Amino acid sequence: MSSNISIEASDAFAQLSTIVLGEEPLEAILERLVHIARQVLPITVEASITLLSRDDATTVASTDEVAVKLDERQYDDERGPCLDAAAAGERIRITDMRSEPRWPRFAAAAANAGVLSSLSMPLPIQRNVTGALNFYATSVDAFSEETVELAEMFAAHAAVAVANAHLYETTAALAEQMKEAMANRAVIEQAKGIVMRDRGCTADEAFDALALLSQQSHTKLREVAQQLVDQVRNQPGSQRGITP
Numbered sequence: 001m002s003s004n005i006s007i008e009a010s011d012a013f014a015q016l017s018t019i020v021l022g023e024e025p026l027e028a029i030l031e032r033l034v035h036i037a038r039q040v041l042p043i044t045v046e047a048s049i050t051l052l053s054r055d056d057a058t059t060v061a062s063t064d065e066v067a068v069k070l071d072e073r074q075y076d077d078e079r080g081p082c083l084d085a086a087a088a089g090e091r092i093r094i095t096d097m098r099s100e101p102r103w104p105r106f107a108a109a110a111a112n113a114g115v116l117s118s119l120s121m122p123l124p125i126q127r128n129v130t131g132a133l134n135f136y137a138t139s140v141d142a143f144s145e146e147t148v149e150l151a152e153m154f155a156a157h158a159a160v161a162v163a164n165a166h167l168y169e170t171t172a173a174l175a176e177q178m179k180e181a182m183a184n185r186a187v188i189e190q191a192k193g194i195v196m197r198d199r200g201c202t203a204d205e206a207f208d209a210l211a212l213l214s215q216q217s218h219t220k221l222r223e224v225a226q227q228l229v230d231q232v233r234n235q236p237g238s239q240r241g242i243t244p
Contacts, residue, residue, distance in 0.1 A: 030061035033158050037133055038063050040154045043142050045135045049162075050120075052086040053129045066113055067136050073109045080106045085120035086132040091152060092120045095141040110136070117142045121155035125162055133158060184222045191225035194232055 030049050038047045048067035051060050059071040074080025080103050081092040094100050097116050100107035110118065115136045123131035133155045137143065143151070188210070195206035210228075214221040 027060065030162065033161060034061040034063055034133075037135075037151075037154055037158065040150060041135065041147055042150075043137060043139075043147060045137050045142070047136070048082075048134045049123070050082045050086055050132045050134060051125070051129060052083065052131060057083060057086070066115065067134065070106070070110055070113065070115060070118075070136060071134065074103070074106055077103075077105055079103055081118060081120045082132040082134045085122045085134075086130045089122045089124060089130070091122065091148065093143055093148060094118045095143075098140075114138050116140045119143045119148060119151055121151055123155060123159045123162055125159065131159075131162065187222060187229055188225045191228045194228055 034047050034049050038045060046062070046064040046067040048059050048062035048071050050057055050071055057071075057075045059068050062068045062071075071080075071082055074083050081094060084090075085092045094107065094110075095117055097107040097111040097118070110116070115138060117137045117140055119135040119137075121133045121135075123133055125131050133151070135143070135151060188207075191210055192203055192206040195201065195209050196203060199206070199209070201209070210221060210224055213219075214224045217224065219227075
């Protein structure tokens with residue numbers, strides 16, 4: 001890596017270290033990253049981040065609507081530099097959209113939008129999720145070797161931040177789902193106990209009674225159970241039965 005890094009680029013790299021997991025949602029972190037990425041390069045560009053999961057591509061952050069539209073044009077065609085960079089894990093540079101032979105439909109749309117060159121850097125994130133950091137410039141051959149090297153270095157750092165943020169959010173979501181599942185199970189067990197007491201039946205019979213009531217009332221099983229538990233809690237001296 002060249003030692004000639006501008007003050008702006010150095011500041012941008014320093015901003016990566018200020019990202020603290022858990023303080024911001026993943027979307028906010030990605031928005032910060034894409035704007036930091038724009039500051040890194042010594043040329044004027046617009047930037048975006050593509051995430052590719054199970055062949056479903058989406059632009060999760062961008063600095064300008066033009067970048068979003070050019071990304072989406074590739075998604076519509078199911079072909080394009082950002083998709084190929086994300087899927088293959090290789091950087092892709094287009095020097096002149098007006099003579100680009102690999103993705104002619106995308107290149108024509110880019111040229112019509114005033115974008116004449118682009119650079120897409122892969123962002124390996126998780127096993128089933130990949131991404132690309134995309135840069136769009138209005139001049140021909142805007143991305144010199146030094147600029148590409150700088151973008152590649154930033155993308156490597158950004159990929160770590162994105163991967164950690166994605167893992168953190170996925171883990172947090174899973175933990176919340178498990179917490180909710182445990183709460184659901186607890187209230188259903190309480191309701192089963194009430195039915196067993198009132199009807200003198202087995203645990204399986206009590207569950208079947210709750211499930212039948214859930215089907216007949218078009219209400220989730222957890223909500224049926226909660227209603228029964230609340231009813232008994234509010235009137236503890238009364239006998240409460242279920243009539244499926």
